[in-house]
Amino acid sequence: xxxxxxxxxxxxxxxxxxxxxxxxxxxPWSTYSNGDDHLLxxxxxxxxxxxxxxxxxxxxxxxxxxxxxxxxxxGHASHALGELFWVEKLQGVRGGYYPALHCTNALPGAVLKxxxxxxSLYVDEKLVDMEGLAFxxxxxxxxxxxxxxxxxxxxxxxxxxxxxxxxxxVPGLIQNNIDKIISFSTALTQLADSLPEPTPVGLEECILxxxxxxxxxxxxxxxxxxxxxxxxxxxxxxxxxNDLETKARDAKQVLSMLEVEIEKLPVVLR
Amino acid sequence: MIDTIYIEEAVQxxxxxxxxxxxxxxxxxxxxxxxxxxxxxxxxxxxxxKQKPALVLAHKSGNRVLPAPADYGIGGQHNFYxxxxxxxxxxxxxxxxxxMYRSANYVMFVNYEDFFDxxxxxxxxxDAPGWYFSGYDCDSLALEPVTHFVSEALQWFAHQPQxxxxxxxxxxxxxxxxxxxxxxxxxxxxxxxPDPIARSLEHDAPSLDRRIAALEKVAEAGWRIGxxxxxxxxxxxxxxxYAKFFDDVFSRLxxxxxxxxxxxxxxxxxxxxxxxAKLYPRDALLAGPLARNDRxxxxxxxxxxxxxxFAQDQVVGAVGQDRFFPCQFSAENVx
Ligand code: SF4
Numbered sequence: 001x002x003x004x005x006x007x008x009x010x011x012x013x014x015x016x017x018x019x020x021x022x023x024x025x026x027x028p029w030s031t032y033s034n035g036d037d038h039l040l041x042x043x044x045x046x047x048x049x050x051x052x053x054x055x056x057x058x059x060x061x062x063x064x065x066x067x068x069x070x071x072x073x074x075g076h077a078s079h080a081l082g083e084l085f086w087v088e089k090l091q092g093v094r095g096g097y098y099p100a101l102h103c104t105n106a107l108p109g110a111v112l113k114x115x116x117x118x119x120s121l122y123v124d125e126k127l128v129d130m131e132g133l134a135f136x137x138x139x140x141x142x143x144x145x146x147x148x149x150x151x152x153x154x155x156x157x158x159x160x161x162x163x164x165x166x167x168x169x170v171p172g173l174i175q176n177n178i179d180k181i182i183s184f185s186t187a188l189t190q191l192a193d194s195l196p197e198p199t200p201v202g203l204e205e206c207i208l209x210x211x212x213x214x215x216x217x218x219x220x221x222x223x224x225x226x227x228x229x230x231x232x233x234x235x236x237x238x239x240x241x242n243d244l245e246t247k248a249r250d251a252k253q254v255l256s257m258l259e260v261e262i263e264k265l266p267v268v269l270r
Numbered sequence: 271m272i273d274t275i276y277i278e279e280a281v282q283x284x285x286x287x288x289x290x291x292x293x294x295x296x297x298x299x300x301x302x303x304x305x306x307x308x309x310x311x312x313x314x315x316x317x318x319x320k321q322k323p324a325l326v327l328a329h330k331s332g333n334r335v336l337p338a339p340a341d342y343g344i345g346g347q348h349n350f351y352x353x354x355x356x357x358x359x360x361x362x363x364x365x366x367x368x369x370m371y372r373s374a375n376y377v378m379f380v381n382y383e384d385f386f387d388x389x390x391x392x393x394x395x396x397d398a399p400g401w402y403f404s405g406y407d408c409d410s411l412a413l414e415p416v417t418h419f420v421s422e423a424l425q426w427f428a429h430q431p432q433x434x435x436x437x438x439x440x441x442x443x444x445x446x447x448x449x450x451x452x453x454x455x456x457x458x459x460x461x462x463x464p465d466p467i468a469r470s471l472e473h474d475a476p477s478l479d480r481r482i483a484a485l486e487k488v489a490e491a492g493w494r495i496g497x498x499x500x501x502x503x504x505x506x507x508x509x510x511x512y513a514k515f516f517d518d519v520f521s522r523l524x525x526x527x528x529x530x531x532x533x534x535x536x537x538x539x540x541x542x543x544x545x546x547a548k549l550y551p552r553d554a555l556l557a558g559p560l561a562r563n564d565r566x567x568x569x570x571x572x573x574x575x576x577x578x579x580f581a582q583d584q585v586v587g588a589v590g591q592d593r594f595f596p597c598q599f600s601a602e603n604v605x
Binding site: 088089095101109140141143145192194196197230231233234262266267269 | 298302315503555557
């Protein structure tokens with residue numbers, strides 16, 4: 001279960017085929033999904049990458065619990081065409097950003113520099129792309145850092161510069177690495193299992209039930225949310241208003257009754 | 271065990287860096303400017319990182335030896351702590367490090383000599399022996415096979431009779447201790463909890479039985495040992511659980527080797543407790559009834575007092591009052 005982010009439709013094609021993704025949304029950006037995996041095509045450049053990622057997370061906030069993986073082509077001075085790299089550092093304006101790697105990954109690492117215009121200078125030993133930094137900075141605002149990563153395939157180098165690059169080769173470059181890409185995504189997905197457990201199913205409805213009977217202020221609703229969560233942690237049950245032993249006068253009393261219910265629970269650490 | 275090692279530019283060629291790299295020849299090496307670039311970033315998940323922490327090799331500049339909080343101590347007048355390492359191999363659910371740090375990566379400061387110089391400088395200012403507590407931001411021994419810090423520190427402390435060292439641990443990595451002659455100014459202190467509590471809360475740490483066995487060996491080799499019953503954890507059958515536990519501990523360890531025993535109840539600064547509860551929303555300890563005062567979140571006062579009193583009675587009954595040091599008001603001294 002991963003959100004793949006690519007700039008070009010040609011980069012998307014091998015992922016769509018491998019994961020049997022279906023088109024879901026056309027505009028403002030194309031998205032694909034098979035229910036578990038998702039793909040976003042951002043268009044070229046940092047502005048597109050940032051806007052598209054921000055839009056998708058706003059549109060589907062639950063995706064923030066999944067790994068986000070930027071897949072794309074990049075230039076490099078000397079690395080061989082077709083080689084796949086995990087980005088270990090992104091060069092920023094002030095210093096660098098280091099994607100947090102906490103799963104097994106045998107891919108070689110490389111530093112990525114994101115530029116605003118296509119570049120065929122090949123001056124230093126860094127991967128060069130046009131979206132990576134914006135993708136990383138945007139996603140790492142919403143998604144745990146450990147789940148935001150970038151994999152880049154070398155598409156041009158000093159020997160085979162951008163000027164002679166054949167765009168038709170893009171799907172092949174990704175396709176040749178698709179197994180490695182999917183296995184990295186699988187490792188990230190396993191890592192995502194260790195995120196804090198999500199809100200219990202039915203909690204929102206339960207809170208609505210309480211709110212329909214008593215008036216809760218904003219901060220009281222937050223307290224209610226915390227208490228119901230705690231009760232759930234200790235019992236694996238949601239405590240509905242019907243389960244409270246006596247009738248409460250107001251929200252304040254409901255909250256103290258919930259506290260008492262929690263205090264009554266046995267504490268056995270085994 | 272370690273797949274990724276970040277190395278601060280400044281310590282790339284440090285002999286200890288090279289030694290660590292030699293130990294993990296297959297680990298990915300990434301050079302960074304400052305360890306804070308890896309360690310201090312926002313939006314990190316301590317819980318996710320705990321699945322496979324990276325190691326960061328760094329230089330610690332300044333603030334290497336700090337005054338220990340009031341009420342932290344085992345009878346000495348001047349108490350300090352220092353941390354050659356941030357974070358821990360184990361994963362105790364009550365550990366304050368989860369609330370204090372954004373990252374679960376291990377940061378190892380390789381400039382040990384600077385720590386020793388600072389301890390010396392501090393000690394020279396004192397008119398009485400000082401106590402220097404290791405194992406404040408880490409477990410003193412758990413990563414010893416990687417850091418070799420304790421081995422080096424013991425050799426240094428051997429020549430500093432005025433400076434006392436406490437190593438605090440849950441580890442059974444005692445090889446470095448057994449290799450050396452015991453020192454009068456060193457206490458090997460082990461944090462112990464009853465077996466059911468250790469199993470439930472002290473994830474990845476050695477079992478109670480293995481900890482006691484390690485302490486037995488250390489004591490047999492002539493080292494002074496410390497027993498840290500901290501944090502004490504309240505449960506409905508605490509009397510039964512702790513009575514059995516104290517019996518077990520005090521019957522197995524030689525009285526004469528016990529330098530000090532301390533107790534402390536579970537407590538965390540409120541902001542740390544909130545962070546932990548968010549990290550582990552289904553954890554029974556963090557979800558259970560807790561009370562809050564200005565400084566700490568802990569068990570409700572009656573429970574806390576009952577537990578502390580029970581532990582005190584048992585400890586004093588076993589070792590007497592002189593070697594007992596209750597620590598009731600400091601949250602951060604768990605290891
Ligand atoms: S409480 Fe001590 S042993 Fe446990 S994780 Fe924290 S530092 Fe390590």
